[in-house]
Amino acid sequence: xxxxxxxxxxxxxxxxxxxxxxxxxxxxxxxxxxxxxxxxxxxxxxxxxxxxxxxxxxxxxxxxxxxxxxxxxxxxxxxxxxxxxxxxxxxxxxxxxxxxxxxxxxxxxxxxxxxxxxxxxxxxxxxxxxxxxxxxxxxxxxxxxxxxxxxxxxxxxxxxxxxxxxxxxxxxxxxxxxxxxxxxxxxxxxxxxxxxxxxxxxxxxxxxxxxxxxxxxxxxxxxxxxxxxxxxxxxxxxxxxxxxxxxxxxxxxxxxxxxxxxxxxxxxxxxxxxxxxxxxxxxxxxxxxxxxxxxxxxxxxxxxxxxxxxxxxxxxxxxxxxxxxxxxxxxxxxxxxxxxxxxxxxxxxxxxxxxxxxxxxxxxxxxxxxxxxxxxxxxxxxxxxxxxxxxxxxxxxxxxxxxxxxxxxxxxxxxxxxxxxxxxxxxxxxxxxxxxxxxxxxxxxxxxxxxxxxxxxxxxxxxxxxxxxxxxxxxxxxxxxxxxxxxxxxxxxxxxxxxxxxxxxxxxxxxxxxxxxxxxxxxxxxxxxxxxxxxxxxxxxxxxxxxxxxxxxxxxxxxxxxxxxxxxxxxxxxxxxxxxxxxxxxxxxxxxxxxxxxxxxxxxxxxxxxxxxxxxxxxxxxxxxxxxxxxxxxxxxxxxxxxxxxxxxxxxxxxxxxxxxxxxxxxxxxxxxxxxxxxxxxxxxxxxxxxxxxxxxxxxxxxxxxxxxxxxxxxxxxxxxxxxxxxxxxxxxxxxxxxxxxxxxxxxxxxxxxxxxxxxxxxxxxxxxxxxxxxxxxxxxxxxxxxxxxxxxxxxxxxxxxxxxxxxxxxxxxxxxxxxxxxxxxxxxxxxxxxxxxxxxxxxxxxxxxxxxxxxxxxxxxxxxxxxxxxxxxxxxxxxxxxxxxxxxxxxxxxxxxxxxxxxxxxxxxxxxxxxxxxxxxxxxxxxxxx
Numbered sequence: 001x002x003x004x005x006x007x008x009x010x011x012x013x014x015x016x017x018x019x020x021x022x023x024x025x026x027x028x029x030x031x032x033x034x035x036x037x038x039x040x041x042x043x044x045x046x047x048x049x050x051x052x053x054x055x056x057x058x059x060x061x062x063x064x065x066x067x068x069x070x071x072x073x074x075x076x077x078x079x080x081x082x083x084x085x086x087x088x089x090x091x092x093x094x095x096x097x098x099x100x101x102x103x104x105x106x107x108x109x110x111x112x113x114x115x116x117x118x119x120x121x122x123x124x125x126x127x128x129x130x131x132x133x134x135x136x137x138x139x140x141x142x143x144x145x146x147x148x149x150x151x152x153x154x155x156x157x158x159x160x161x162x163x164x165x166x167x168x169x170x171x172x173x174x175x176x177x178x179x180x181x182x183x184x185x186x187x188x189x190x191x192x193x194x195x196x197x198x199x200x201x202x203x204x205x206x207x208x209x210x211x212x213x214x215x216x217x218x219x220x221x222x223x224x225x226x227x228x229x230x231x232x233x234x235x236x237x238x239x240x241x242x243x244x245x246x247x248x249x250x251x252x253x254x255x256x257x258x259x260x261x262x263x264x265x266x267x268x269x270x271x272x273x274x275x276x277x278x279x280x281x282x283x284x285x286x287x288x289x290x291x292x293x294x295x296x297x298x299x300x301x302x303x304x305x306x307x308x309x310x311x312x313x314x315x316x317x318x319x320x321x322x323x324x325x326x327x328x329x330x331x332x333x334x335x336x337x338x339x340x341x342x343x344x345x346x347x348x349x350x351x352x353x354x355x356x357x358x359x360x361x362x363x364x365x366x367x368x369x370x371x372x373x374x375x376x377x378x379x380x381x382x383x384x385x386x387x388x389x390x391x392x393x394x395x396x397x398x399x400x401x402x403x404x405x406x407x408x409x410x411x412x413x414x415x416x417x418x419x420x421x422x423x424x425x426x427x428x429x430x431x432x433x434x435x436x437x438x439x440x441x442x443x444x445x446x447x448x449x450x451x452x453x454x455x456x457x458x459x460x461x462x463x464x465x466x467x468x469x470x471x472x473x474x475x476x477x478x479x480x481x482x483x484x485x486x487x488x489x490x491x492x493x494x495x496x497x498x499x500x501x502x503x504x505x506x507x508x509x510x511x512x513x514x515x516x517x518x519x520x521x522x523x524x525x526x527x528x529x530x531x532x533x534x535x536x537x538x539x540x541x542x543x544x545x546x547x548x549x550x551x552x553x554x555x556x557x558x559x560x561x562x563x564x565x566x567x568x569x570x571x572x573x574x575x576x577x578x579x580x581x582x583x584x585x586x587x588x589x590x591x592x593x594x595x596x597x598x599x600x601x602x603x604x605x606x607x608x609x610x611x612x613x614x615x616x617x618x619x620x621x622x623x624x625x626x627x628x629x630x631x632x633x634x635x636x637x638x639x640x641x642x643x644x645x646x647x648x649x650x651x652x653x654x655x656x657x658x659x660x661x662x663x664x665x666x667x668x669x670x671x672x673x674x675x676x677x678x679x680x681x682x683x684x685x686x687x688x689x690x691x692x693x694x695x696x697x698x699x700x701x702x703x704x705x706x707x708x709x710x711x712x713x714x715x716x717x718x719x720x721x722x723x724x725x726x727x728x729x730x731x732x733x734x735x736x737x738x739x740x741x742x743x744x745x746x747x748x749x750x751x752x753x754x755x756x757x758x759x760x761x762x763x764x765x766x767x768x769x770x771x772x773x774x775x776x777x778x779x780x781x782x783x784x785x786x787x788x789x790x791x792x793x794x795x796x797x798x799x800x801x802x803x804x805x806x807x808x809x810x811x812x813x814x815x816x817x818x819x820x821x822x823x824x825x826x827x828x829x830x831x832x833x834x835x836x837x838x839x840x841x842x843x844x845x846x847x848x849x850x851x852x853x854x855x856x857x858x859x860x861x862x863x864x865x866x867x868x869x870x871x872x873x874x875x876x877x878x879x880x881x882x883x884x885x886x887x888x889x890x891x892x893x894x895x896x897x898x899x900x901x902x903x904x905x906x907x908x909x910x911x912x913x914x915x916x917x918x919x920x921x922x923x924x925x926x927x928x929x930x931x
Contacts, residue, residue, distance in 0.1 A: 001028075001032060001094060001095065001096045001097065002097045002123070003029050003032065003033075003097055003098050003126055003127060004097055004098070004101070004123045004124055004125070004126060004128070004142070005122075005123030005125070005269065006123070006124070006128060006265075006266050006269065007025050007029070009025075009028070009071075009072075011072065011073060011074075011075055016071050016072065017071050018071075018402075018405075019064075019067055019068065019071055020067050020407070020411075021063075021064060021067070021415070022132075022262075023048055023049075023060070023064045024064045024067050024068040024071070025127065026048055026127065026132045026134065026135065027044065027061070027064050027065070027068060028068060028089070029126070029127060029135060030044060030048075030134070030135070031079065031087060031088065031089035032089050032091060032096050032098065032099075033098060033138060034089075035088065035089040035090070035091040035099075036088065036089075036090070036091065037088070038082055038086040038087065038088045039086060039087050039088065040085060040086050041058070041061060041085055041086060041087060042054075042085070044061055044087070045057030045058055045060070045061050047134035048060070048061070048064075048134055049061070050133070050134075055912075056414075058912070059412065059912045062912065062913070062914040063412070063415075063914070065079070065087070065914070065916065066914050066915070066916065069916070076834065077090075077834075078090045078091070078094070081916070081920055097121045098126070098142065100117075100121060101118065101121050101122065101142065101145075101146075104117060104118045104121070104149075105118075105145050105146075105149055110149075110153065112165075115153055115165075115169070118146070118149065119172060122142075122146050122176070125139050125142070125143055125176075126138055126139040126142055127139070128265065128269070143176055143177060146173075146176055147173045147176055147177050147180070147183070150169040150170070150172055150176075151169070151170075151173055151183070153165070153169045154167075154169035154173070154186065154190070157169065158190060158193075163190060163193065163194035164194075166190050167187065167190050167191060167194065170183060170186050170187040170190055171187060173187075174187055174203075178207070178210050179210070179211065179215065181207065181211075181219060181220055181222075181223045184204065184223065185222065185223055187200075187203055188200040188201075188203050188227070188230065189226070191203065192230055192233070197233060200230050201227065201230055201231065204219070204223065204226075204227040204230075205305075206302045206305075207219065207223070210301075210302050248299045248307050248308045248309070249307075249308075249311075249329070249330075250292065250295045250296055250308060250310050251292055251312075253292060253293070253296075255431075256427070257286075257290070257293045258404070258420055258424040258427060258457075259404045259405065259420025259421070259423065259424060260286065260289075260290050260420075263290055263399075263401055264290060264297065266399070267279065267290070267291075267294050267384070267399055268294060268297060268298065270397050270399065271294075271298070271303075271354065271382050271384060272303065274382075274395070275375050275381070275382055275383065276371065276375060276382075276383045276384075276385070276391070276393060276395060276396045276397065277382075277383075277384050277385070277396075277397045277399055278360075278384075278385040278386070278387055278390050278391055278396055278397070278398050278399065279291055279384070279385070279386045279387070279400075279401050280387060280388065280390055280398055280399065280400050281388070281400055281401040281402070281554050282388065282456070282504075282507065282554040282571065282574065283388060283458070283503035283504055283506055283554075284456050284457060284459055284503045284504075285401055285402070285403055285457060285458070285554075286401060286404075286457040286458075287358075287386040287387070287388075288312070288358050288359065288386055289457070290386075290401060291310070291356050291358055291384055291386040292310060292356075292358075294356070294384060295308050295310050295354065295356045295384070299354075303354075304352055304354045304382070306351035306352050306353040306380070307351075307353050308353065308354045308356070309330055309353065309354070309355050309356065310358065311325070311326055311329045311330065311355070311356070311357055311358070312358040312359050313325065313357060313358065313359045313360055313362075313363055313367065314358065314359040319363040319366040320366065322363050322366040322367060322370060323339070323340035323341045323343075323344060323366070323370055324340045326340070326370070327340045327343055327344060327347075330344070330347065330348075330355075332344065332347040341369075341370055341373055344370070344373075344374065345373060345374060345377045345378060348374060348378045348381050349378060350378070350379065350380050351378070351380055351381065352380040352381075353380065353381055353382070354381075354383075354384060355374070355381060355382070355383050355384070356384045356385075356386070357371070357383065357385045358385075358386045359386065359387070360385050360386065360387035360391065361387045361388040361389055361506075361507070361510060362506070362510065364387065364389065364391065367385070367387075367391060368392065368393060371385065371391060371393060372393055375393075375395075388506075388507050388510070388553055388554045389510070389552045389553045389554060390552065400554075400557075402455075402557075403421075403454050403455030403571070404419075404420040404421040404424060404450075404455040404456075404457055405419055405421060405455060406419050406420075406421035406447065406450040406451055406455045407419045407421075407422070407451075408451075409447075409448075409451065411447075413440050413443060413444070416443055416444065416446075416447045417438065417443050419447070419450075420455075421447075421455040421460060422443060422447055422450055424457060424461070424464075425446045425449060425450055425460050425463070425464050426438055426446060426464075428460070428461045428464035428465065429446075429464035429465075429467045429472070431464075431465075432464070432465055432467055432468040433467045433468065436467065436472070442472055445472045445473050445475075445476045446472065446476075448476045448479070449463050449472075449475060449476050449479060452476075452479035452482065453479070453482065453486075453572065453573060454571040454572050454573065456571060458500060458503055459486055459500050459573055462485075462486040462487065462499070462500055463485065463486060466485060481576075482500070482572070482573055482576055483499075483573065483576055483577060483580070486499060486500035486501070486573070487499045487500075500573055501577060504573065504574055507553055507554060507555055508555070508581070510553055511549070511550075511553065511555075514541065515546065515549055515550070516581075517585070517587075518538055518541055518546040518550070519550055519555055519556075519578055519581075520578050520579075520581045520585060520587065520591075521538055521539070521582065521587065521591050522534060522537065522538070522546075522547075522550070522556070522570065522578070523570060523574075523575045523576075523577075523578025523579045523581075523582055524537065524579070524582070524592055524595045524631070525569075525570070525595070525627075525628055525631075526575070526627035526628055526630070526631040527569070527624070527625065527626060527627020527628055528559045528567040528568060528569035528624065528628075529567065529568055529569070529628070530565045530566065530567055530568075531543045531544055531566070532565070533598050533602065533628075534546070534547060534568070536595075536597070536598035536601070537591060537594045537595055537598060539594075547568055551568070555570065555574060556568050556569065556570055557569060557570075557571075567624065589637060592632075592635050592637060593637050593641075595628070595631075595632055596632045596635075596636050596641050596645065597641070599625070599628055599629045599632040599645060600641065600644055600648065602621075603625075603629060603645060603648040603649055603652075604648055606618040606621055606622050606652070607648050607649075607651055607652070610651050610652065611651075611757035611759040611760060611797065612757065612759070612796070612797075613796045613797070615655075615759075615796075615798065615799060615800075616798060616835070618652075619655055619656060619799075622652045623656070629645065629649060633645055633646065633665060633668075638675065639673065639674055639675045639676045640675055640676050640677060640680075642668075642669065642672050642676075643669050643672065643673065643676040643677070643680045643681065643684060644676075644677070644680055646665045646666060646668075646669050646684065646687075647680050647683050647684060647687065649662075649665070650662060650687040650690070650691070653691070654690060654691070655799055655837075656837070656839075657694070657837070657838065657839035657875050659691055659694050659695050659875075659876075660877070662687075662691045663688075663691055663695065666687060669681075669684050670684075678711070678715060679715055679717050679720065681711065682708055682711035682712050682715060682717060682720045682724075683708075683720055685704050685705070685707045685708035685711065685724070686704075686705060686708035686712075686720060686723045686724040686727055688701070689701040689702070689704040689705035689708065689724070689727040689728060689731060690723075690727045690730075692731070693727065693730050693731050693734055695877060696734070696877075696878065698730075698731040698732075698734035698735050699731075699735060701727065701728075701731040702728060702731045702735070705724050705727050705728035705731060706728065708720065708723075708724035708727070709721060709724045709725065709728065712724055718751055719756075721751055722748050722751040722756070723748075725744045725745070725747050725748035725751065726744070726745060726748040726763075726764055726767060728744050729741045729742070729743075729744030729745035729748060729771070730745075730767055732744060733767075733770065733771045733774060738771055738774055738775035739775075742768070742771055742772070742775065745764060745767055745768045746768065748764055749761065749764050749765070749768070752764075758791045758792060758796070759792050759796065759797045759800050761791055762787075762788045762789075762791035762792030762797070762800055763788070763792070763800050763803065763804075765784045765785070765787045765788040765791065765804075766784070766785065766788040766804035766807055769782070769783075769784035769785040769788065769804070769807050769808065769811065770807045770810075772784060772811075773810060773811040773814060774883075778811060778814075778815045782808070785804055785807060785808040785811065789801070789804060789808075792804065798831060798835060799837060799840065801831075802831055802832065802837075802840050803840065805824055805827065805828050806824075806825070806828055806840065806843050806844055806847065809821040809824035809825050809844075809847050810847050810883075812824065813847055813851060814883075814886075818850075818851040818854050818855065821847065821851060822851065822926045823926070825844055825847055825848055825851075825922070825926050826922075826923055826927070828840075828844045829844060829919050829922045829923050829926070830923070832844065832919065833915075833916065833919050836915075838871045838875050838915075839871075839875060841915070841918075841919075842867075842868045842871040842872060842875070842879045843879065844922065845864045845865075845867045845868045845871070845918075845922060846864070846865075846879070846887070848864045848922055848925055849861045849864030849865045849868065850886070850887070850890060852864060853893060853894060857925075857928065858893075858894050858898055859902070859906065860925050860928070861890065861894050862894050862898055862902070862903055863909075863910055863921065863925075864922070864925070865890075865891065865894070866906055866907055866910045867913070867918045867921075870911070870918075
């Protein structure tokens with residue numbers, strides 16, 4: 001974890017995914033700085049959201065905490081919650097640069113290796129990319145410690161006549177604290193004593209310009225006196241000149257730059273270290289506008305005394321004329337050189353200047369050659385390039401620029417309102433509709449538009465311009481056909497930026513024919529793809545080579561996804577463009593067929609893993625592929641493929657409680673059964689019963705299972721029969737026919753011949769245990785649950801283990817042993833913390849609420865039931881529990897004991913609780929005794 005300079009968090013060597021808000025990094029910084037001590041949640045709310053009401057601050061903290069834990073993935077447990085009131089970061093086996101910095105500062109007499117390490121660690125102020133008021137004291141303290149350390153080291157070096165090290169330390173110190181004149185004086189003195197008086201003079205000139213620029217002040221008399229003494233000590237020489245003029249050529253922006261503060265700061269920092277920085281990204285993402293802002297700020301600083309020049313190559317048609325174009329635009333005086341390139345190098349010479357080259361991609365080979373020559377011969381020159389693909393030069397620092405951050409669906413309105421994408425939309429929309437209100441309704445419409453456009457600034461601007469003829473709601477509703485909407489009539493726009501389609505086509509035309517075909521074919525993937533899946537669609541092309549080329553041209557990007565192999569994706573507008581070209585080429589149907597086959601292969605593999613120790617990986621992989629298998633189902637070219645894919649997904653839908661989605665696709669299979677495999681259709685009837693059971697529609701489920709059993713027997717398919725008997729058994733249980741349920745479930749187990757995965761049999765025993773519990777056969781129930789545990793350890797299948805564990809706890813409760821159930825529920829809560837399973841979690845809180853009611857802890861019982869309601873709301877359905885009478889009686893008792901006002905207070909108190917907060921509460925409730 002590196003918090004100095006641009007913050008960076010690496011997980012197993014790979015960058016942590018980008019957080020939804022900067023506050024997540026600030027939160028992590030506070031916890032890391034104070035580790036291993038606990039940090040009060042209230043203090044964090046006040047520090048990070050000082051202007052928010054306490055309740056809003058707590059909500060913001062919970063949201064940032066959830067986002068941060070998700071980003072930390074398998075390291076999320078490092079953020080501990082010792083109590084409901086505090087957080088703590090466990091930094092064991094973690095490299096934290098600020099901690100190592102403190103160790104070095106505290107060491108005795110440092111040597112060269114410690115100096116080198118400290119300079120490498122301190123890459124800039126704490127969290128340098130943005131202003132975080134809550135970290136100001138820490139930022140200033142670290143800076144002061146760093147400067148003090150370097151000053152002491154410089155003093156020791158001067159005493160030993162080691163001018164080189166002393167000057168290096170003083171340069172670093174004055175760069176860290178550029179307004180401390182005493183440091184500049186020490187540096188000037190050291191330079192002069194080493195014989196480099198002219199450089200000492202330049203230090204004064206730069207320091208003076210910096211003071212004027214940032215504070216509007218002149219250097220103090222002591223510094224001026226030193227400067228004058230240095231001037232007097234210099235022999236007259238034509239080599240010593242002080243430049244008084246500089247030339248800047250920067251386009252004047254007509255609109256403010258939105259949401260790029262971090263990127264601009266990072267690029268400026270990189271230019272201080274690298275000779276060549278190239279901003280890359282897809283068309284319309286804002287490369288030109290960002291580079292112009294970097295140029296503007298660079299011109300205002302003292303870093304480039306010979307000027308900042310911006311030259312666009314957009315209108316250069318002939319690559320051989322790039323150098324001539326630069327000669328004209330830079331005002332090169334000596335045009336009688338043998339070549340324009342040589343004239344450029346002679347003109348820029350030893351100037352300390354910044355040259356910004358915009359729109360390099362269509363003349364890339366020429367730009368590459370010219371930049372290479374300039375950097376080789378002009379040692380004071382820095383170059384910032386903006387291009388859809390890198391220049392591919394030695395020493396080039398590539399800086400990919402992403403679309404603007406936008407808020408996810410369901411985010412708090414204030415977060416949506418302040419997101420950069422939404423801000424840009426309203427700023428540009430008001431240019432054509434000045435009276436546009438940013439009320440909650442309009443803000444949500446704007447957020448929906450920005451999400452559909454992936455936060456790409458040009459697309460957002462073009463959509464906002466449409467408000468001159470369409471209301472914002474209608475613009476949002478037309479996002480299904482984005483490209484036809486995203487057009488501009490502004491005469492000042494370059495043709496490439498008048499429509500989003502033209503901007504994308506400019507990148508598309510950079511490809512050869514084989515690469516164009518690959519781009520078109522990959523556009524069938526919705527939500528990303530792996531190299532293996534890409535290879536299945538690309539008809540024999542090398543997926544690594546193809547995808548690498550498309551990444552280079554900013555048409556594909558690397559997707560952040562922790563659970564699956566490395567994934568790649570296209571932005572929605574680029575994908576729509578690719579699908580349009582795929583349709584025109586006549587390749588759409590064959591490509592969709594290959595895509596459907598790949599989804600069948602993948603879901604077959606993942607479905608098999610769902611009943612192994614790799615269950616969680618399979619669940620997350622199928623989640624990450626949701627866009628793809630949904631698209632494959634929607635566009636499936638034939639009925640057999642469609643039915644097969646639905647069959648393969650049912651286990652995933654059950655494990656993730658995606659019941660509405662499952663029912664929708666299962667209902668569709670009955671309309672597309674013609675031509676489908678007979679065994680598959682028997683499976684579909686059995687699956688439909690399982691989904692009906694989960695949706696509390698078990699009477700319908702019994703009829704579906706009967707049809708599945710009939711078909712399975714007719715076909716002689718034992719595996720379908722086994723599953724259908726298990727499903728009809730659970731349907732009978734749900735309607736209270738326990739004898740029929742018991743017989744069906746027992747027969748289902750008898751059908752097993754030992755070839756089934758143990759998890760399948762373990763779940764059957766767990767279902768028998770639940771049925772025995774409902775029938776009052778408690779000894780038998782406990783025996784069935786124990787057999788389930790023995791066949792399905794938690795490590796092999798956490799969800800199936802939890803299914804049995806929760807059922808075992810419920811058996812203890814209804815048997816009258818709530819104390820024995822508490823440790824079982826506590827174990828379930830611990831295991832559910834990182835599992836993201838609202839269905840199982842709701843069952844645990846139903847059980848815990850029942851215990852609290854039995855123990856007359858009515859406020860706790862009410863909180864548990866409120867948590868269940870919120871979990872059910874997230875699921876979109878009520879959880880069926882086969883204990884309606886008991887649970888209704890509990891609810892009536894709680895309402896009578898507490899009254900409406902208290903219940904309303906509890907509902908208000910818990911409505912914004914995150915899953916982590918609810919689990920923390922549940923664990924405390926499990927630890928309490930009766931009374």
